[in-house]
Amino acid sequence: MSFSKLTATFGTLALLSSVSAHGIVSGIVANGAWQSGYDPSFQYSNPPPVVAGWSMPQVSDRGFVSDYTSPDIICHRGATPGGSYVSVAAGDSIELQWTEWPESHHGPVIDYLAACGDDCTNVDKTQLLFNKIDEAGLNNGNPAPGNWASDDLIANNNSWTVTIPSSIAPGRYVLRHEIIALHSAFDAGGAQNYPQCINLEVSGSGTDSLSSGTKGTELYTAQDPGILLSIYYPTLTDYSIPGPALIGGSSSGPQPSVSASASATSAAPSTDTSSASATSSSASVDITASPARPSAVVSPTDDLPSPVPTTTADSDSATTTVESSSTTTVTATVAPTASQPEETDSATDVPPIPLPTPVPAPGSSTTAPVSFTSTVTGRIGKPTRFVCYIEDDEFTLSPA
Incomplete structure (x- = not known):
């Protein structure tokens, strides 16, 4: 040029x-x-x-x-x-x-x-x-x-x-x-x-x-x-x-x-059921869940704008990523059936989120869908609630 x-x-x-x-x-x-x-x-x-x-x-x-x-x-x-x-x-x-x-x-x-x-x-x-x-x-x-x-x-x-x-x-x-x-x-x-x-x-x-x-x-x-x-x-x-x-x-x-680490220290969310990291411009929460546990609420301290979810799935698991204009990301990975063994991501050492025990639907011998609701609060002060639904091989994430 x-x-x-x-x-x-x-x-x-x-x-x-x-x-x-x-x-x-x-x-x-x-x-x-x-x-x-x-x-x-x-x-x-x-x-x-x-x-x-x-x-x-x-x-x-x-x-x-x-x-x-x-x-x-x-x-x-x-x-x-x-x-x-x-x-x-x-x-x-x-x-x-x-x-x-x-x-x-x-x-x-x-x-x-x-x-x-x-x-x-x-x-x-x-x-x-x-x-x-x-x-x-x-x-x-x-x-x-x-x-x-x-x-x-x-x-x-x-x-x-x-x-x-x-x-x-x-x-x-x-x-x-x-x-x-x-x-x-x-x-x-x-x-x-x-x-x-x-x-x-x-x-x-x-x-x-x-x-x-x-x-x-x-x-x-x-x-x-x-x-x-x-x-x-x-x-x-x-x-x-x-x-x-x-x-x-x-x-x-x-x-x-x-220093970036000093900025992150004041902004990073911390709970006993999630792992989150934050800088002055981004934050992330990684969630690994099994559908056979009591429900829990995750409330990191960083704000999220209203998410726009995208979903990908393979034969072993389903992964949903929620992204916003402030580059804040929430990723949830859920085993598709209750019969699968629990898994924990050893790389991130993220503890699993408890979910409600499945209850068979009336007149049915199959496992009914379960769900849990989470609220994520991001850096800019806007909370976002979303509901996760697990039904057989499908995993969906929608704003509450």
């Missing part, structure tokens, strides 16, 4: 991904205290909440900025100063919590600080002088499009932690926090900037009052090597994070990710 065709293909993918939701900083945690960020829905409140996050009343679509000469690049489109402050000491860290971030929107995460005098709530944003205090870019370019700081943010529950340098003097400042999405950056003007601004009141014993810096409209140009590039081809071996250099005492590099 030629490079032009490759670029066109990626351009189409980038266009499709651009319609997905983009995040905003919805919460700020400092000194163990949480404060709300600004949300565009506040514009419909009368009066709107007073928060430290800068308002973005025009950003109901949570869009991006790509004009580096526009005042919109400073704190987002149409942004006006926040009405309060987040209190933090120099040397302490702030956690910035995003609502969501698309995995396809790879790029760097950058933080700046600008002094705003006595009052950040009424400052002229075009006169703010920004100093870079934190940056992270490409972790690994192979395989393309690589692993980026934005992926670290997603792995850390859509949050980013920035440390205020201990050298910063007490005073009031504007924190400019930004993700630059590079999925369309192979064309001039294709990079997408998502800046968010928050008012800070810094305490401590530092002496740097940040009397100099770079205006927001001068931080980048459309031709910067960290702004105009392809993250798809050729494979990147390094990346130049755009913007001015870090000031002394600042931080750089990837943030530690939340």
Whole structure:
């Protein structure tokens, strides 16, 4: 495939991904205290909440900025100063919590600080002088499009932690926090900037009052090597994070990710009659049953959407798999007749689920169908009940 065709293909993918939701900083945690960020829905409140996050009343679509000469690049489109402050000491860290971030929107995460005098709530944003205090870019370019700081943010529950340098003097400042999405950056003007601004009141014993810096409209140009590039081809071996250099005492590099095992621990269901495993995006329950036991109810802690069952059968057993859009799977394997010996899957060591003892139908010497009802609750909070019916060589699973 030629490079032009490759670029066109990626351009189409980038266009499709651009319609997905983009995040905003919805919460700020400092000194163990949480404060709300600004949300565009506040514009419909009368009066709107007073928060430290800068308002973005025009950003109901949570869009991006790509004009580096526009005042919109400073704190987002149409942004006006926040009405309060987040209190933090120099040397302490702030956690910035995003609502969501698309995995396809790879790029760097950058933080700046600008002094705003006595009052950040009424400052002229075009006169703010920004100093870079934190940056992270490409972790690994192979395989393309690589692993980026934005992926670290997603792995850390859509949050980013920035440390205020201990050298910063007490005073009031504007924190400019930004993700630059590079999925369309192979064309001039294709990079997408998502800046968010928050008012800070810094305490401590530092002496740097940040009397100099770079205006927001001068931080980048459309031709910067960290702004105009392809993250798809050729494979990147390094990346130049755009913007001015870090000031002394600042931080750089990837943030530690939340381990998958830690996420699974809090979400994995556990009962004495089933074996289940879960991560932040999936869960499974394997059930092996014999139709000659008392009934039981399985209630894992992970939620399931309403299932759509599919059934396959062979001469020895019948297997039914229930799959949902959240990739949660429930598999039930049942011996077709009561005369068959009990079996336990030694690979998974799953204990069998007790079922009711078959009772012959009136006037009949054959074994009547038996059933059991189970309720499975998945990660998203929606319980699903289903009933299993066993009748001779047939096994069916239907939502209750």
